[in-house]
Amino acid sequence: MAWFYLVCAGLLEVVWAFYMKQSAGFTRLTPTIITGVAMVASVALLSISMRSLPLGTAYTIWTGIGAVGAFMIGILVLGEAASPLRILAAALIVSGLVLMKLTSS
Numbered sequence: 001m002a003w004f005y006l007v008c009a010g011l012l013e014v015v016w017a018f019y020m021k022q023s024a025g026f027t028r029l030t031p032t033i034i035t036g037v038a039m040v041a042s043v044a045l046l047s048i049s050m051r052s053l054p055l056g057t058a059y060t061i062w063t064g065i066g067a068v069g070a071f072m073i074g075i076l077v078l079g080e081a082a083s084p085l086r087i088l089a090a091a092l093i094v095s096g097l098v099l100m101k102l103t104s105s
Helices: 002-022 029-049 055-076 084-103
Strands: none
Touching: 002 029, 002 055, 029 055, 055 084
16 A cells, blocks of 8 residues: 555656646746645655655655656646657666665565
8 A cells, every 4th residue: 555655645746846837936826726735745645655665765766756757747748858868867767766666675
C-alpha cells in the first residue's frame, strides 16, 4: 500500500506543478487554490508512504515522478521543447527510478 500512496503523492506533485504555472505567480485564485491543496495532499501521502519505505527511496521516487511528469506535461500540454537531449535526460531519470525500485527491500 505504501507504493500506491507514493505514486499518488508523485502524481499530485505533477498536478501542483502544473497549476502553479497556471496561477501566474499566484495571481489567479483557482489555480492557486488547486496548487495549495495538491501540495498538502502530496506531502501528506509522501509522509504516509514513509511509514514503511526508506527515506531515500520514497523521496527519490516522489521527486522523480514529479520531475518527469512535469516535463511530460510541459511538452504535451504547454508546448515546451522536446529536444533529444531533454528526452534523454528524462529517460535517465526514469532509469534511476526503476533502479531505485528494484533495489529497495
